[in-house]
Amino acid sequence: MSINASYAGREYAPNAPYQVAREKIREFAAATGNTHPAHLDIEAARGLGYPDLVAPVTFAVIIAQRAEAQLIEDPDAGIDFSRVVHADERFTHHRPIVAGDEITTVLHVDAVVERAGLAMVTTRCELFGDAALSDHVATVRSTLAVRGEDA
Template sequence: MAINASYAGRQYAPTDPYQVGRAKVRELAAATAATQPVHHDLVAARAAGYPDLVASPTFAVIIAQAAEAQLIEDPDAGIDFSRVVHADERFTHTRPIVAGDEITTVLHVDSITERAGLAMVTTRCELFGDATLTDHVATVRSTLAVRGEDA
């Protein structure tokens, strides 16, 4: 099955909130060698003016990938995940993500371009710190390269 190009321009319903926990913030910081105290030490984070531990900037990808599953798991989208290569990821933060946040995400399929047996699928996840979608936290833009069956 080929990628369904009609999905370009699609917007998915907001996700259920993702609960940002201290353990996950610390785990990702350790895994990515983010050594700043605000990622590990609650006292340091509060002394720096944050309400809780601060997630490293790439933490947003965890939340975005959960939202992108709506597209990947949609059988009508025609994406065979075994043929996916991650091509690009970009983050724009409005404010830091902190432990205790409940992040609601809206997934947009910005474009689908097919050339020579390769489909480039570009998504945009808008992350919000509230269910009313007024507290914008970050934008995650992602491009997936999906190899065709003959590639």
């Protein structure tokens, strides 16, 4: 099955909120080698003016990938995850993500382009700090390269 190009322009319903936990921030910081005290120590973060631990900027990928699962797991989308290579990831932050945030995500499929046995699927995840979608926290743009069956 090939990628369903008609998915370009699709917007998914908002995901259930992701609870940003202190330990998840600490674990992500450790996994990525980020030792800034604002990611690890509440008092250090508060001393810098934040209400709680601050997530590293790339932490948003954890939340975005959870939303992107809606597309990946949709059998009609035609994406075989075993053939996926992550091609690009871009972050635009409107405010820091901090422990205690409840992030609601809306997934958009911005483009599906197939060439020579390779499909490029570009998604955009809009992250909000409220269910009303008025507290715009970040935008995560991802491009997935999906190899065709003959590639």
